[in-house]
Amino acid sequence: MGKVAVVDVTQTKHGAPYTSNETVRNLVYEVVKELFDETGLTRDEVDTIVTSSSDFWQGMGCSNVFYYDAAGAYLKDSPKVEEDSALAFIYACMRILSGHFDAALVVSVTKCSEVPSIIDLTGIYFDPFYLRWFGLNEFSVAALQAQLYMNKYGVSDELRAKVTVKNLRNALNNPYAHRRMSLTVEDVLNSKIVSYPLRKLECSEGSDGACAILLTSEEKAKKFTDTPVWVKGIGWSVDHYFVGDRNLLEVSSLKVAAKMAYKMAKVTYPRKQIDVAEICEPSTIQEILWYEKLGFCGEGEGGKILDEGITEMGGELPVNPSGGVLSTNPYVARGLIRIAEAALQVMGKAGRRQISNVETALAHNTHGPGGSHHSVIILGR
Amino acid sequence: MSETKPKIVKWDMHLPYRWSAGIVGTRWLEELKNGRIMGTRCPKCKRVLVPARKFCPRCFVDTTEWVQVGDKGTLRTYTIVNFNFTDQVKNPPYIVGIIDLDGADVSFTHFIGEVDLSNIEKASKELRLGMRVQAVWKPPEKREGNIFDIEYFKPIKEE
Amino acid sequence: MRKVAVVGVGQTVCGRRDDVNFPELIYEAVKKVLEDTGLTIKDIDAVVAGSMPAPMEGVNAPHLYWADALGAYQKPIIRVATCGTTGGSIAHCGFYHVASGLFDVVLVVGAEKMYENDPQATMTTIWDYTYDRPFLAGAPGVFAMQALEYAHRFNINIDDLAEAAAIISVRNHEAALDNPYAHIKMKITVDDVLKSRVVSYPIRLLDVCPISDGACAIIFASEEKAKKITDTPAWIKGVGYCGDETLFSDKDIVEWISAMEAAKIAYKMAGIENPVKQIDVAEVYNPFTYHELTFYECFGFCGKGEAVKLVKEGFFHKDGTLPVTPSGGVLCTNPIGATGLQRIAEAALQVMGKAEKRQIPKAETTFAHAMGGSYQLNSVFILSSKK
Numbered sequence: 003m004g005k006v007a008v009v010d011v012t013q014t015k016h017g018a019p020y021t022s023n024e025t026v027r028n029l030v031y032e033v034v035k036e037l038f039d040e041t042g043l044t045r046d047e048v049d050t051i052v053t054s055s056s057d058f059w060q061g062m063g064c065s066n067v068f069y070y071d072a073a074g075a076y077l078k079d080s081p082k083v084e085e086d087s088a089l090a091f092i093y094a095c096m097r098i099l100s101g102h103f104d105a106a107l108v109v110s111v112t113k114c115s116e117v118p119s120i121i122d123l124t125g126i127y128f129d130p131f132y133l134r135w136f137g138l139n140e141f142s143v144a145a146l147q148a149q150l151y152m153n154k155y156g157v158s159d160e161l162r163a164k165v166t167v168k169n170l171r172n173a174l175n176n177p178y179a180h181r182r183m184s185l186t187v188e189d190v191l192n193s194k195i196v197s198y199p200l201r202k203l204e205c206s207e208g209s210d211g212a213c214a215i216l217l218t219s220e221e222k223a224k225k226f227t228d229t230p231v232w233v234k235g236i237g238w239s240v241d242h243y244f245v246g247d248r249n250l251l252e253v254s255s256l257k258v259a260a261k262m263a264y265k266m267a268k269v270t271y272p273r274k275q276i277d278v279a280e281i282c283e284p285s286t287i288q289e290i291l292w293y294e295k296l297g298f299c300g301e302g303e304g305g306k307i308l309d310e311g312i313t314e315m316g317g318e319l320p321v322n323p324s325g326g327v328l329s330t331n332p333y334v335a336r337g338l339i340r341i342a343e344a345a346l347q348v349m350g351k352a353g354r355r356q357i358s359n360v361e362t363a364l365a366h367n368t369h370g371p372g373g374s375h376h377s378v379i380i381l382g383r
Numbered sequence: 384m385s386e387t388k389p390k391i392v393k394w395d396m397h398l399p400y401r402w403s404a405g406i407v408g409t410r411w412l413e414e415l416k417n418g419r420i421m422g423t424r425c426p427k428c429k430r431v432l433v434p435a436r437k438f439c440p441r442c443f444v445d446t447t448e449w450v451q452v453g454d455k456g457t458l459r460t461y462t463i464v465n466f467n468f469t470d471q472v473k474n475p476p477y478i479v480g481i482i483d484l485d486g487a488d489v490s491f492t493h494f495i496g497e498v499d500l501s502n503i504e505k506a507s508k509e510l511r512l513g514m515r516v517q518a519v520w521k522p523p524e525k526r527e528g529n530i531f532d533i534e535y536f537k538p539i540k541e542e
Numbered sequence: 543m544r545k546v547a548v549v550g551v552g553q554t555v556c557g558r559r560d561d562v563n564f565p566e567l568i569y570e571a572v573k574k575v576l577e578d579t580g581l582t583i584k585d586i587d588a589v590v591a592g593s594m595p596a597p598m599e600g601v602n603a604p605h606l607y608w609a610d611a612l613g614a615y616q617k618p619i620i621r622v623a624t625c626g627t628t629g630g631s632i633a634h635c636g637f638y639h640v641a642s643g644l645f646d647v648v649l650v651v652g653a654e655k656m657y658e659n660d661p662q663a664t665m666t667t668i669w670d671y672t673y674d675r676p677f678l679a680g681a682p683g684v685f686a687m688q689a690l691e692y693a694h695r696f697n698i699n700i701d702d703l704a705e706a707a708a709i710i711s712v713r714n715h716e717a718a719l720d721n722p723y724a725h726i727k728m729k730i731t732v733d734d735v736l737k738s739r740v741v742s743y744p745i746r747l748l749d750v751c752p753i754s755d756g757a758c759a760i761i762f763a764s765e766e767k768a769k770k771i772t773d774t775p776a777w778i779k780g781v782g783y784c785g786d787e788t789l790f791s792d793k794d795i796v797e798w799i800s801a802m803e804a805a806k807i808a809y810k811m812a813g814i815e816n817p818v819k820q821i822d823v824a825e826v827y828n829p830f831t832y833h834e835l836t837f838y839e840c841f842g843f844c845g846k847g848e849a850v851k852l853v854k855e856g857f858f859h860k861d862g863t864l865p866v867t868p869s870g871g872v873l874c875t876n877p878i879g880a881t882g883l884q885r886i887a888e889a890a891l892q893v894m895g896k897a898e899k900r901q902i903p904k905a906e907t908t909f910a911h912a913m914g915g916s917y918q919l920n921s922v923f924i925l926s927s928k929k
Contacts, residue, residue, distance in 0.1 A: 468662030
């Protein structure tokens with residue numbers, strides 16, 4: 003793969019009152035303007051701006067029309083990737099790799115406080131002839147996945163709860179995070195059952211937030227930094243549509259996405275070669291399951307490496323030092339935030355959540371019930 | 384095409400949304416309650432942008448200077464809407480106009496009223512691009528801090 | 543920079559397609575493009591899909607709903623959605639997939655099922671909730687306002703303009719009769735148009751596009767692969783995209799800068815300096831007749847204010863100097879998510895010599911355009927039989 007540099011990242015304080023009080027449009031302006039101010043980049047120098055939002059998650063048809071000029075896109079080439087901002091990042095990479103563009107902004111925004119719940123909006127992922135009538139949603143499918151996993155590998159409720167405890171505690175180090183708190187396993191297990199066996203504190207909640215990333219060609223990167231972060235590998239893939247058509251434990255689309263990204267990045271042994279991972283865990287069971295599909299451990303060992311502290315801040319392969327999606331979930335923007343956090347780790351700019359000696363970081367996002375679609379991005383020096 | 388008549392499955396979705404008007408947007412709407420149409424001026428290009436907004440889309444800088452613009456203006460263009468769709472705010476026919484308000488550097492969108500619409504062709508002759516129009520406000524006690532605090536703009540004759 | 547070509551096209555018949563559900567409609571287009579190219583789904587490296595806002599058909603994240611119909615299982619797939627320019631934007635995305643060097647064969651599909659919802663009601667939500675939504679809701683109104691301002695700025699008599707618009711309507715409707723995929727097929731006269739009901743003054747019913755169900759699929763390929771797949775690839779010589787401010791009332795809607803810019807960028811890349819001389823067929827995005835007219839000027843097909851005269855002279859007719867929309871255009875076929883892609887498909891078929899009854903003789907370089915947003919976004923592609 004050719005060279006694409008990640009030069010700068012900005013994000014809103016996702017839990018701040020200001021973020022909830024402002025409009026989607028003005029939040030986009032904030033993160034883009036901050037990026038211009040920080041880098042000294044002018045709007046003239048931007049060749050393209052790839053944005054990401056979702057019409058349902060904004061309540062507005064053609065959602066990018068609303069914030070188009072707020073993203074600095076007045077008289078610019080600016081498409082919108084729907085539903086998943088990690089894919090907007092990936093598309094921007096392709097634009098730079100084509101040689102037609104030197105500087106690309108990637109911007110995403112979602113305000114979950116303004117829209118119906120995750121349960122409502124993921125409920126309408128399902129087709130109107132068959133699955134929708136059962137009131138399925140993201141968490142009920144995750145629960146189906148949890149049942150399958152528990153049945154096969156016998157992982158306890160307590161162990162799943164540790165994912166929430168870890169991530170929300172990690173978030174205390176992240177000034178941008180939304181939900182930041184010190185919980186016990188009991189706290190998590192005492193929360194109401196949302197979709198058996200998943201409890202409320204095992205499930206992500208909606209957040210408000212925006213994020214922007216500046217990507218450039220190798221040549222252009224020299225203007226901003228001597229030590230750019232490079233995009234080493236990208237991979238993305240999708241599963242079958244009907245829940246019943248899929249193997250919820252195999253999560254083939256994540257395996258395919260990871261394989262593609264690892265191949266490009268020449269990663270053959272993720273556990274040793276990845277120094278930190280920012281992954282998208284809409285619920286606890288999914289973080290455990292994704293460890294396995296990303297090759298951090300063998301099949302059925304996800305619970306074990308969590309339990310042994312391997313994915314804790316001080317462990318061999320820290321996962322979600324930012325707090326992850328259980329902490330911060332502006333639904334569509336979350337993918338870009340994963341990448342931004344991974345980039346900050348490689349840049350050494352992750353403040354109190356910085357993992358030491360990060361050479362290579364992995365970012366991951368997913369959307370679709372039970373993880374239909376996955377994307378994996380490897381960043382490194 | 385097949386002989387079987389396809390089954391049509393129906394679904395009515397009610398999805399409640401609650402959008403923030405934002406800090407600047409809130410003030411802009413509250414000022415409408417006060418009978419004032421407010422804009423903000425861009426410090427770079429000096430344009431007065433209406434509705435008042437947080438930044439200039441062309442210069443990409445904060446616009447913090449608030450300026451009141453006139454509630455009279457020139458009709459830049461219009462149309463007479465004559466078709467129906469779900470949740471339409473007014474029953475057709477009605478007139479939508481784009482108005483160059485006095486003191487503003489961008490145009491303003493609103494209804495045009497006090498024009499007889501019993502015959503569309505006739506009405507189109509009554510309206511002229513470049514004619515002067517004036518806002519008709521709701522009485523102060525009826526205003527709610529939304530775009531309909533102005534009921535419509537009416538054609539006026541000016542000396 | 544890597545060369546990219548369109549190697550195949552698949553279109554469904556458009557209209558009211560109650561015989562298929564959304565994924566089945568997609569499958570139909572995908573099957574057709576695979577047949578057209580002789581490829582199998584295994585040969586596709588990546589997929590791009592797009593349509594109008596998901597609320598239009600009421601299923602969130604439609605690309606997941608379509609995943610199997612697209613043959614996308616275990617493939618990279620991205621959904622791009624940019625209002626009316628969606629068809630153009632997904633083509634851009636497919637183009638950059640190949641141009642990036644990461645993929646060689648990319649499937650792009652745009653589709654819509656407009657009979658499943660009230661399209662105007664969905665489109666209402668496009669506009670700003672504190673300001674212009676109540677007024678601009680209803681796409682015809684927006685373009686009607688442009689028509690009047692255009693006439694005013696260039697001192698054109700409104701009846702003259704209406705007559706030129708009617709000629710455009712007659713031309714497109716007649717062309718659609720030769721297009722097996724088109725939706726509205728009827729023979730009309732200028733008089734029919736001028737007597738049809740006013741929808742949004744001055745636009746009349748026969749000046750307006752229908753709502754349609756339909757899907758379009760295109761396969762883009764790298765140079766190496768293109769040569770193996772077809773003897774007549776349609777090379778992408780120029781691409782351009784540009785967007786304006788969000789608020790309708792901020793903009794100049796007569797001399798539409800983002801349309802001019804999009805064309806300028808594509809022309810520069812393709813080496814087009816004299817559009818009328820160098821372009822053989824132009825598939826302009828034309829949901830409304832008056833609007834089509836103003837685009838001729840934006841794209842440099844004629845000077846400012848000159849379009850009416852040239853329309854009346856038949857300049858843009860099938861046998862004229864620069865044939866426009868021999869497919870019948872959006873005016874006769876409007877599954878919005880597909881429309882921008884259909885313009886590219888038709889432009890490609892022209893240079894491939896596969897446009898059947900709508901073929902313009904010796905079409906070598908063609909122009910394909912898409913427009914969308916609150917009068918905001920424009921996409922241009924230039925295609926050629928010459929590499």
